[in-house]
Amino acid sequence: MSSVAPPPATTHGDPAPRPAVPTARARADAAVRLGALGALWSGALLVTYWWAAGGGLLDLGGWRSGLTSLGRLAGLVGSELLLVQVLLMARIPLLEGAFGQDRLARIHRWVGFCSFDLVLAHAVLITWGYAAGSLTAVPGTFWQVLTHDPTWLLAVLGTACLVAVVVTSTRAARRKLRYESWHLVHLWAYLGVGLALPHQLLTGQEFTSSPGRTVFWWGLWGAALLSVLVWRIGVPLVRNLRHDVRVSSVVPEAPGVVSVYMTGRDLHLLPVEAGQFMGFRFLAGRGWTRSNPFSLSAAPDGRSLRITVREVGDGSARLRHLAPGTRVLVEGPHGRLTARARTRRKVALIGAGVGVTPLRALAEGLDHTPGEVVLLQRYRDRPLFEWEFGVLAAERGLRVVDLPGRRRAPGSWLGEGAPPLDDVALLRRWLPDVAEHDVYVCGPRGWAADVRRTALAAGVPPEQLHVEEFAW
Numbered sequence: 001m002s003s004v005a006p007p008p009a010t011t012h013g014d015p016a017p018r019p020a021v022p023t024a025r026a027r028a029d030a031a032v033r034l035g036a037l038g039a040l041w042s043g044a045l046l047v048t049y050w051w052a053a054g055g056g057l058l059d060l061g062g063w064r065s066g067l068t069s070l071g072r073l074a075g076l077v078g079s080e081l082l083l084v085q086v087l088l089m090a091r092i093p094l095l096e097g098a099f100g101q102d103r104l105a106r107i108h109r110w111v112g113f114c115s116f117d118l119v120l121a122h123a124v125l126i127t128w129g130y131a132a133g134s135l136t137a138v139p140g141t142f143w144q145v146l147t148h149d150p151t152w153l154l155a156v157l158g159t160a161c162l163v164a165v166v167v168t169s170t171r172a173a174r175r176k177l178r179y180e181s182w183h184l185v186h187l188w189a190y191l192g193v194g195l196a197l198p199h200q201l202l203t204g205q206e207f208t209s210s211p212g213r214t215v216f217w218w219g220l221w222g223a224a225l226l227s228v229l230v231w232r233i234g235v236p237l238v239r240n241l242r243h244d245v246r247v248s249s250v251v252p253e254a255p256g257v258v259s260v261y262m263t264g265r266d267l268h269l270l271p272v273e274a275g276q277f278m279g280f281r282f283l284a285g286r287g288w289t290r291s292n293p294f295s296l297s298a299a300p301d302g303r304s305l306r307i308t309v310r311e312v313g314d315g316s317a318r319l320r321h322l323a324p325g326t327r328v329l330v331e332g333p334h335g336r337l338t339a340r341a342r343t344r345r346k347v348a349l350i351g352a353g354v355g356v357t358p359l360r361a362l363a364e365g366l367d368h369t370p371g372e373v374v375l376l377q378r379y380r381d382r383p384l385f386e387w388e389f390g391v392l393a394a395e396r397g398l399r400v401v402d403l404p405g406r407r408r409a410p411g412s413w414l415g416e417g418a419p420p421l422d423d424v425a426l427l428r429r430w431l432p433d434v435a436e437h438d439v440y441v442c443g444p445r446g447w448a449a450d451v452r453r454t455a456l457a458a459g460v461p462p463e464q465l466h467v468e469e470f471a472w
Contacts, residue, residue, distance in 0.1 A: 025097075025340050032098035040084060040111075043220075047076040050213060068129030071122050078118030079217075083224045085112050086190070090227035091235075091334070100336030102468055116166045119159060190228070236331045243267060247282070247326040248304065250319065254382055257354065258320050259297060259308045262328055268302030272333040273340065274365025275358045275440070279331035280307065284322055291331055295442075297357035297385070299365030308384065310354040337440055337468045339365065344438045344464060345372055348431055350451055352378040352413070352443035358468065359442055360385050363392055370397020374431065378403040378415055378443075401430055413450040423454045435459035438466065445469040 051073045059069035088095070088108040095104060124138075130145065131137035245264035253259050272278065279291035297308035311317045337358050347366060349359040356377050363375055375398060377383050383402055392398040405415030412423055419426060427434055439460050441451045448469045455465055 023343050026343050029098040029336075029340070032094060036095060036098070043080050043084070044077055046216070047080050048073065051076055064129050064133040066129075067125050067133060071125030071127075071129055074118045074125060075122035078115045078122055080220070081111050081115035081118065083220045085115060086224040087227055090224070091231040091332075092227055093231070096334060097336065097340065100468070101334040103336075113166065116162055119162065123155075123159065236329075239270065240329050243270060243330070245305070245328040245330055247322045247324055247328060249324060250322050252320075253308055253384060256311045257308060257384065258311070259306055260319055260322060262305045262307075263303065264305075267300070267305065270300070270333075272296065272300050272305075273338040274299035274361040275338040276333040276335040277358065278305075278333050281329040281331075282319065282322055283327040283329065285318065291329075293334070295335070295358040296361045299361045308354065308357045308360075335468060337362070337442060337466055339367070341466045342366070342438050344436060346433070346437040347373045348434065348437040348439045349373065349375045350378075350413075350439065350441045350443075351375070352447050353380070354384065355443035355448075356384055357442075359440060360388065362440060363389070363398055368396070371399065372397075374399040374401065374437075376401045376403060376430065378413065378447075380404070380406055380415075407447070411450055413447050413454065423450070424457045427454055427458045435461070435464075438464045441465070441467045443469070 051069075056069045056073060059065040085108055088104050088111065099107070127138050127142045127145070128135065131141035243264040243266060245262050245267075248261045248263045251259045251261065274296065277293050277295040279293050281288055281291050294307040294309055296305060298306040309319055311320065335358070339362075345368075347362075347368065349362060351357075351359040356375075356379075359375060359377075363373060366373060375389065377389075377400065379402070381404075383389075383404075389398065389400050393400055403415045403418060405417040408414055408416045408418060414423055414426065419429075421429065431437060434455070435458070437460070439455050441448050441455075443451070448467050452465060452467055456462065
């Protein structure tokens with residue numbers, strides 16, 4: 001079934017002018033992204049310059065000195081990237097607003113792999129250099145240094161923590177791990193970075209050989225530590241004490257899907273927008289220590305919050321049995337799938353399955369006139385929020401296009417019930433002016449990638465495409 005709202009009624013005379021889309025935040029976010037990426041590269045170039053100015057290039061002329069020199073360079077850049085990792089996921093509002101947490105997570109992941117490789121290269125090259133360039137002498141030299149320098153032992157323990165984090169961050173490992181287990185292991189990264197600090201500051205001459213270098217490294221360490229204490233610990237603690245969020249009811253929406261309604265004190269002070277997600281810990285029975293990310297499925301009204309969840313794991317399956325009054329600890333909000341990213345009056349919302357939840361909130365929360373917002377919803381058996389979307393269609397002119405059925409072919413984001421045309425042609429058929437829309441996409445990773453590819457092929461500029469994947 002395709003539920004399509006009628007076109008807005010025409011009136012005599014000139015139509016009232018439509019308000020302009022506020023784009024100041026989008027422009028400011030673009031400036032922040034440019035500045036942050038510039039700072040990342042500038043930091044790497046700065047420590048490389050210090051290495052070169054300290055004789056690093058000259059040391060490359062000898063085999064032993066060259067190994068040690070390259071080891072120092074790997075350690076410098078690796079250390080800087082380790083701290084950048086912490087800053088990327090410290091929940092700093094300026095960065096989260098500009099990038100979105102999913103994009104920050106992708107950058108964090110690649111920075112993490114690079115920093116880990118450099119830290120390992122640092123250990124191997126330095127030890128090889130200390131062993132006078134003899135590969136067979138490396139194990140004995142490593143043991144000798146390890147037993148005579150306590151800071152090396154701390155660094156090795158820190159590296160072991162990072163190994164656990166990196167191994168469990170590979171896609172093969174994540175497919176076999178529960179989100180809760182992966183998240184717990186991932187916290188070891190903080191321990192790994194902390195254990196490396198004494199080794200860096202006590203044995204690394206590049207860290208302390210000049211006031212400028214000392215200020216840079218202590219400033220970077222201080223910024224990372226302060227960001228974690230404030231945004232990962234302090235702000236969530238204060239918000240939970242202030243708002244006292246509790247479950248008010250649990251309502252089944254479809255087989256295996258429930259909505260959880262929550263209330264609290266002064267929720268109008270919680271800086272959450274339609275389209276965002278939050279971390280939730282429900283203090284009921286086992287698993288209360290684990291935070292799970294869920295998108296809001298209704299625009300926040302200052303009095304209540306609602307999430308809609310498909311039962312796919314231990315954490316989500318327990319939600320059906322939550323009792324009214326259960327205390328809820330919240331973290332966030334996170335995500336940039338909001339009006340913040342909007343640059344056009346016209347908006348297309350494209351979602352699949354439970355991925356439609358943030359789009360349901362956006363459809364309600366966006367400022368729009370009849371006909372400016374269209375929702376394309378793909379589902380297998382029954383669409384979520386069918387009645388609610390019908391109300392939004394009748395009252396606010398939301399246009400709804402249902403896309404039922406299983407995916408019709410690999411690489412296609414459409415269902416079996418779609419007309420026999422390719423994905424790009426169908427998107428243009430439903431939205432002839434699709435390039436004039438901001439396109440918001442939410443769903444499984446592979447499906448979202450297919451939608452992104454289709455939208456780009458249909459002429460949507462990359463800056464008007466806003467994608468959030470249901471993946472970790």
